[in-house]
Amino acid sequence: MDKAKLRIFVVDDDEPSRIMLRSIFAETYAVELFDSAESCLERMKTERPGLFLLNVGLPGMDGFEMCRRLKSDELIAHIPVIFISRKEGMEFRLTGYDAGGDDFLVKPYAVEEVKRKVAVVLKAVEKAAALRQRIDDSEKMALDSLTNLSEFAIVIGFVQNLNQCASNEDIAEALLKVLRAYQLEGAVQVLAPDNQFTLSEEGRDRPIECAVIESVRGLGRIVEFKRRFACNLDSLTVLVKNMPLHDPTLCARIRDNLLIAAECANARIQAQQHQSRNSQSKTKAAEAFDALQSVIFNFRSKYAQALYQSSLQTQGLLDDLASAFVSLGLSAEQERRIDHIVQSRMEQMSAIYNFSDEMYASLSAVARQFAVILNTSTQPDAGTQQAAGDDVELF
Amino acid sequence: MPLIQLIYTSEASSNLNKSEVLEIPRKAQFKNHSLKISGLLLFKDGQFIQLLEGDEACVQGLFEVIAKDQRHTNVTVRDRFQTDRASLPTWAMGYFSPEADAAVRQANLFVMSPEDVQAICSALPERIGLRFLAVLQHG
Numbered sequence: 001m002d003k004a005k006l007r008i009f010v011v012d013d014d015e016p017s018r019i020m021l022r023s024i025f026a027e028t029y030a031v032e033l034f035d036s037a038e039s040c041l042e043r044m045k046t047e048r049p050g051l052f053l054l055n056v057g058l059p060g061m062d063g064f065e066m067c068r069r070l071k072s073d074e075l076i077a078h079i080p081v082i083f084i085s086r087k088e089g090m091e092f093r094l095t096g097y098d099a100g101g102d103d104f105l106v107k108p109y110a111v112e113e114v115k116r117k118v119a120v121v122l123k124a125v126e127k128a129a130a131l132r133q134r135i136d137d138s139e140k141m142a143l144d145s146l147t148n149l150s151e152f153a154i155v156i157g158f159v160q161n162l163n164q165c166a167s168n169e170d171i172a173e174a175l176l177k178v179l180r181a182y183q184l185e186g187a188v189q190v191l192a193p194d195n196q197f198t199l200s201e202e203g204r205d206r207p208i209e210c211a212v213i214e215s216v217r218g219l220g221r222i223v224e225f226k227r228r229f230a231c232n233l234d235s236l237t238v239l240v241k242n243m244p245l246h247d248p249t250l251c252a253r254i255r256d257n258l259l260i261a262a263e264c265a266n267a268r269i270q271a272q273q274h275q276s277r278n279s280q281s282k283t284k285a286a287e288a289f290d291a292l293q294s295v296i297f298n299f300r301s302k303y304a305q306a307l308y309q310s311s312l313q314t315q316g317l318l319d320d321l322a323s324a325f326v327s328l329g330l331s332a333e334q335e336r337r338i339d340h341i342v343q344s345r346m347e348q349m350s351a352i353y354n355f356s357d358e359m360y361a362s363l364s365a366v367a368r369q370f371a372v373i374l375n376t377s378t379q380p381d382a383g384t385q386q387a388a389g390d391d392v393e394l395f
Numbered sequence: 396m397p398l399i400q401l402i403y404t405s406e407a408s409s410n411l412n413k414s415e416v417l418e419i420p421r422k423a424q425f426k427n428h429s430l431k432i433s434g435l436l437l438f439k440d441g442q443f444i445q446l447l448e449g450d451e452a453c454v455q456g457l458f459e460v461i462a463k464d465q466r467h468t469n470v471t472v473r474d475r476f477q478t479d480r481a482s483l484p485t486w487a488m489g490y491f492s493p494e495a496d497a498a499v500r501q502a503n504l505f506v507m508s509p510e511d512v513q514a515i516c517s518a519l520p521e522r523i524g525l526r527f528l529a530v531l532q533h534g
Contacts, residue, residue, distance in 0.1 A: 108486065110428035
C-alpha cells in the first residue's frame with residue numbers, strides 16, 4: 001500500500017477536530033474532511049478511501065450506523081474504520097466492534113496515539129490483503145495444477161491408445177479427439193509416402209484446409225499466427241485455428257501438450273511405414289522361398305527320373321551285351337572282362353548321380369535356412385518358435 | 396462531566412532558545428494526554444498563549460505547575476470558562492518562527508502549520524478563537 005497516495009476520509013461534525021486530524025495526517029496521506037455521514041457516503045459514489053476516521057456522535061446518521069452500511073457493501077467492506085468518540089466504556093466499544101470497526105480512539109487523544117493506530121490498522125489491512133492474495137494465488141495454483149493434470153491426462157490417454165491405431169487414419173482421428181478434448185478446432189495432415197491425406201471434423205481433404213496447411217508447412221516446426229497454431233513434423237502437420245489467446249498460461253500448456261501428442265503420432269506413423277516395408281519384404285521373401293522350393297522339387301523330380309532312365313538304359317545295355325555275347329562267340333574270359341568293364345563304368349556313372357544327391361542336400365539346407373529366417377521374422381514371439389530346422393518339410 | 400477551559404498568556408524568558416521551545420510539545424503531549432487535557436499552545440514572537448481544557452482539578456493543577464516554569468514570565472490568566480464539551484480533540488502546539496518548519500521536521504515533532512492554526516482558531520468558539528487570533532495578528 002502506498003501511503004503517499006492513500007486517502008483518508010475524516011467524518012466529524014466538529015470542525016476543530018476535522019482540522020486537527022487533517023493537520024496530523026496531511027503530510028502523509030490525502031485527507032478529505034466531511035461533517036456528516038451523509039456527505040461522506042455521497043462522496044463514496046465517486047471516490048473510495050483507504051481508511052475512515054469516523055466520529056461516532058454525528059448528527060443524522062451516527063458513526064456506528066455509517067460503519068454498518070460500509071461493511072454491508074462487499075466492495076468496500078475491506079476498508080478499515082477507526083471510530084473516534086468522547087465516550088468510552090466496554091459496551092460502547094463492543095457496539096463499535098459489532099458495527100465492524102477496526103479500532104477506537106477516545107478524545108482527547110494523543111497525536112502519537114492516533115498516528116500509531118492508523119499505521120497499525122493500515123498495516124493489518126495490508127497484511128490481510130497480502131494473505132488474501134497468497135490464498136488466492138494458492139487456490140489458483142491448485143486449480144491450475146488440477147487443470148494441468150486433467151489436460152495432461154488427455155495426452156497420456158492419447159499416447160496409451162496410439163499403439164491400437166492400426167492405420168494412419170486412426171492416428172489422425174485420435175489427434176482430432178485430442179483437439180476436441182481441449183475445445184480446439186483444426187485439422188491433421190498425414191504425409192506418409194504411400195498415404196497422404198488431411199482430416200478434420202468437417203471432412204477429409206477439404207481444399208481450404210489442405211491449402212492452409214500447405215501454406216504453413218514450410219514455415220518451420222512451430223507456426224503461430226494470431227489464433228492459429230501449426231506443428232509441422234516429418235510425417236504430420238497439426239493445425240489449430242482457435243488457440244485460447246485470452247489465457248496465455250492455458251495457451252502455453254495446450255501448445256506443449258499438442259506438441260507431445262504430435263511427436264508421438266509422428267513416431268507412430270513412421271513406425272507404421274517401417275512395418276509396412278517389412279511386411280512387403282516378407283511377402284517377397286515368402287514368394288522367393290516358394291520359388292526355391294519349387295526349383296528344388298523340380299530338380300529332385302527330374303533327378304529321380306534321370307536316375308530311373310539311366311538305370312533302365314544301363315540294364316538295357318547289359319541285356320544287349322548278353323545277347324551280343326551269344327552271336328559274337330567270345331570266350332568266357334572275354335565275356336567276363338567285357339562285363340567287368342561295363343559294370344565298372346556303370347558304377348562310375350552311379351557316382352555322378354551321388355554328386356547330385358549332395359547337390360540336393362545342399363539345396364535343402366539352404367531352403368531350411370531360408371525357412372528359419374522367414375519363420376523368425378513372421379513369428380516374433382520367441383515362445384511360439386520351434387526348432388525351425390527340424391520343422392521344415394520341403395517335400 | 397463539567398470541564399474547565401483556561402486561557403493564559405505569558406512572555407518567553409530572555410534566555411529561552413529554540414531547542415527549549417521544542418522541548419515543550421515533546422513533553423506536554425504525553426503529560427497532557429495522561430491528564431486527559433486537550434488544548435492549544437501558540438508561540439509567536441516571544442509570546443505564549445495557551446488553552447487548557449479538561450477536568451477542573453487537573454487543569455488547575457497543571458496551570459499552577461506551568462505558572463512556576465522559569466522559561467516564561469508574566470503569566471496571566473485571560474479566561475476561565477465552564478463547559479460540558481472540550482473544543483479540541485487533542486493537545487497541540489503552533490510554533491511561529493522563520494525557521495520553525497525545518498526545526499520541527501528535524502525534531503520529528505507534530506507542530507501545527509500556521510495555516511492550520513489559523514483555520515483551527517477560526518473554528519474554535521468565538522470567545523476562545525478571538526484571543527488566539529489576536530496573538531496571531533499581533534505579529
